[in-house]
Amino acid sequence: MRRWPAILAAVLVLGALPGRAAVETGQPAWREIAWPFPRDGWPAGRAFRCNNGGCNGVEVYIRPKLGFCNCDRGVADDDEVDRVSDLDLINERFAPLRPGEPIRVANMSGRVRAYELSMPGDARRAAVGIALSQRCDLFVAVAHGVAASRDLQRFAATLVETNEIRRWVQSAMQMRP
Amino acid sequence: MWDHVRGGAIAMACLLAALGEVFAQQQKIGAPPEAQNMRLVGANDLQARSAYQPTIHHQGERWIAYIGHHGGTDEIPAPVNPQTGKPEPNGTSIVDVTDPAQPKYLRHIPGQEGKYESGGAQMVRICDGKALPKGDRNAVYMLRTFGGEAHEIWDVASPENPALVTRIGGLKDTHKNFWECDTGIAFLVSGNPEWRTRRMTQVYDLSDPAHPVKIRDFGLPGQEPGSTGAVPTELHGPISAGPAGNRVYFGYGTNKGGFLQIVDREKLINGPKEPTPENLRSPEIARMPMSAMNGAHTTFPMKDMPIAEFARDKDGKTRDIVMIVDEAILNECNEPRQMVWFADVTVEKLPMMISNYTVKEASGNFCERGGRFGAHSSNESMAAVYYKKMAFISFFNAGVRALDIRDPYHPTEVGYFIPAITAATDKRCVKIDEKERCKVAIQTNNVETDERGYIYIVDRANTGLHILELTGPARAVAGLP
Numbered sequence: 001m002r003r004w005p006a007i008l009a010a011v012l013v014l015g016a017l018p019g020r021a022a023v024e025t026g027q028p029a030w031r032e033i034a035w036p037f038p039r040d041g042w043p044a045g046r047a048f049r050c051n052n053g054g055c056n057g058v059e060v061y062i063r064p065k066l067g068f069c070n071c072d073r074g075v076a077d078d079d080e081v082d083r084v085s086d087l088d089l090i091n092e093r094f095a096p097l098r099p100g101e102p103i104r105v106a107n108m109s110g111r112v113r114a115y116e117l118s119m120p121g122d123a124r125r126a127a128v129g130i131a132l133s134q135r136c137d138l139f140v141a142v143a144h145g146v147a148a149s150r151d152l153q154r155f156a157a158t159l160v161e162t163n164e165i166r167r168w169v170q171s172a173m174q175m176r177p
Numbered sequence: 178m179w180d181h182v183r184g185g186a187i188a189m190a191c192l193l194a195a196l197g198e199v200f201a202q203q204q205k206i207g208a209p210p211e212a213q214n215m216r217l218v219g220a221n222d223l224q225a226r227s228a229y230q231p232t233i234h235h236q237g238e239r240w241i242a243y244i245g246h247h248g249g250t251d252e253i254p255a256p257v258n259p260q261t262g263k264p265e266p267n268g269t270s271i272v273d274v275t276d277p278a279q280p281k282y283l284r285h286i287p288g289q290e291g292k293y294e295s296g297g298a299q300m301v302r303i304c305d306g307k308a309l310p311k312g313d314r315n316a317v318y319m320l321r322t323f324g325g326e327a328h329e330i331w332d333v334a335s336p337e338n339p340a341l342v343t344r345i346g347g348l349k350d351t352h353k354n355f356w357e358c359d360t361g362i363a364f365l366v367s368g369n370p371e372w373r374t375r376r377m378t379q380v381y382d383l384s385d386p387a388h389p390v391k392i393r394d395f396g397l398p399g400q401e402p403g404s405t406g407a408v409p410t411e412l413h414g415p416i417s418a419g420p421a422g423n424r425v426y427f428g429y430g431t432n433k434g435g436f437l438q439i440v441d442r443e444k445l446i447n448g449p450k451e452p453t454p455e456n457l458r459s460p461e462i463a464r465m466p467m468s469a470m471n472g473a474h475t476t477f478p479m480k481d482m483p484i485a486e487f488a489r490d491k492d493g494k495t496r497d498i499v500m501i502v503d504e505a506i507l508n509e510c511n512e513p514r515q516m517v518w519f520a521d522v523t524v525e526k527l528p529m530m531i532s533n534y535t536v537k538e539a540s541g542n543f544c545e546r547g548g549r550f551g552a553h554s555s556n557e558s559m560a561a562v563y564y565k566k567m568a569f570i571s572f573f574n575a576g577v578r579a580l581d582i583r584d585p586y587h588p589t590e591v592g593y594f595i596p597a598i599t600a601a602t603d604k605r606c607v608k609i610d611e612k613e614r615c616k617v618a619i620q621t622n623n624v625e626t627d628e629r630g631y632i633y634i635v636d637r638a639n640t641g642l643h644i645l646e647l648t649g650p651a652r653a654v655a656g657l658p
Contacts, residue, residue: 039469040434040469041433041434041469041470042433066507066511066512067432067433067506067507067511067512069294069375069431069506070375071293071294071295072291072292072293072294072295073295079372079373079374079408080375082373082408083373083374083375083408087407088406088407092406092407093405093406093407094405094406094407095405095406096405170611
């Protein structure tokens with residue numbers, strides 16, 4: 001939690017842009033890839049793979065989910081993060097590593113939680129789920145890769161806080177007050 | 178040049194005509210309701226409170242409507258009750274509908290403070306004390322939710338003077354309960370804070386409403402405390418076929434990830450109760466997933482339906498059908514269409530969707546009208562007047578739709594009624610270019626019928642209660658004179 005203001009400040013200063021091509025800023029450089037999951041109840045989001053900055057191979061999937069029943073309460077507990085943050089797209093078998101933490105990104109507040117994913121061949125992989133809400137809508141992100149969960153959280157933050165993603169999220173989520 | 182001018186003029190005329198068509202579909206205060214084969218009999222404004230479930234009960238010589246409410250609005254969190262002169266958080270309206278042309282508002286029981294889905298007292302079910310195995314024979318019991326935090330039972334034998342009997346609290350997100358009046362078994366939709374899902378089932382013995390006895394918690398493996406991994410879609414509501422039918426039909430989801438779950442009632446009530454994955458799986462007979470783009474608000478069973486087309490077949494003349502109604506939740510069509518589905522569950526292990534129904538959007542330009550467009554719920558009365566013959570579907574800005582379901586393989590709309598808006602009808606907004614754009618439209622939220630054949634619809638956008646009757650060919654479908 002304490003890292004987020006610093007991350008936010010750094011990103012705002014750097015004004016990093018992910019774009020369709022990698023951007024070298026000293027920060028993780030994200031390249032957009034095709035949404036790797038079959039259609040489910042929500043429209044597809046956007047997927048990114050990190051190519052440098054110590055996060056090589058880390059992937060982040062983000063998407064808005066319009067229509068969330070807890071309009072007043074928001075993302076109030078860790079169970080909500082378990083339910084909505086799209087970890088199940090990667091693998092339905094995941095377990096939390098520790099209690100989640102409240103976060104605030106842009107104008108949205110919610111929670112972030114670290115997980116261990118069970119991968120094929122009994123492999124384990126760290127993942128981070130983020131669920132943010134704005135009134136009756138959600139924005140979710142999930143990051144996974146060969147990295148410590150704290151680092152995954154930091155990497156995901158650099159992506160979510162980029163101007164391009166912020167603009168995209170704002171545009172996608174203004175469909176409903 | 179001239180061709181260009183003339184072409185432009187034609188294009189402009191077409192555009193204006195198209196816009197005129199759209200604007201013509203916008204509801205206006207003072208305009209008449211839109212209807213086909215349905216007629217308005219009477220109405221009540223319900224103190225301009227956002228309404229959810231109506232339940233109509235024949236009580237002595239009177240017919241009483243009990244109507245649950247959502248919470249208040251940003252503008253009016255607690256409307257003034259003219260009977261007390263005080264602002265009261267939305268709760269339960271009690272209306273005497275003995276004369277449906279002159280419904281008489283009897284009493285408002287305040288609900289939980291809170292706006293929209295966060296307050297009020299949405300759900301209501303009624304059982305006579307004399308029907309319940311251990312009830313007070315002189316009592317009439319009303320089971321209602323109290324906001325999201327509790328279930329309450331009131332004695333409404335005197336509907337003007339209801340008295341609280343008991344409360345089951347400490348919960349979150351209570352919702353669409355079902356109560357068997359002949360056994361007292363209740364399937365309460367609750368949020369047990371220890372569970373990983375927002376809503377699950379708490380089975381209670383409410384045969385003595387003054388002394389509720391909890392039987393068990395129930396949900397899907399993955400929802401129980403201590404589980405990990407993906408969390409299955411949350412419950413919306415069950416309907417029980419009682420001890421004779423020995424089935425409970427659970428609907429999961431709202432507008433996403435829905436499915437029908439068919440459960441052995443006997444195993445559910447008397448099986449092992451510890452919420453282990455094995456014990457939760459044990460009473461399940463089948464689970465039929467829907468499209469991930471739809472949810473199951475209502476799962477209404479109709480067993481042994483004779484199918485005319487199959488009458489000469491040696492097997493399968495009758496079918497067990499479950500009607501599944503999705504719930505639209507986003508304004509102005511910002512989601513996949515939520516509609517009505519019919520499942521043939523005759524072979525219980527392998528239920529199959531056989532047909533569907535939706536209002537044709539173009540028939541009223543409903544995506545342009547404002548508010549939600551799509552299905553929400555159906556009548557749940559199993560009284561002979563309509564059961565297995567007609568279904569009534571609340572469709573938000575398309576009002577209520579009357580379906581001929583005698584052949585559930587081919588459900589057919591035979592009537593509709595879209596109430597007029599009033600000064601009390603609340604706006605519904607979407608954001609366009611970061612600005613709110615609001616429209617006012619009827620939002621028919623829930624519907625119920627009584628044994629006399631009257632149809633009761635209530636509005637989520639504060640327009641109140643409308644009591645309807647069928648006319649013309651729709652009346653003939655039900656066999657009404």
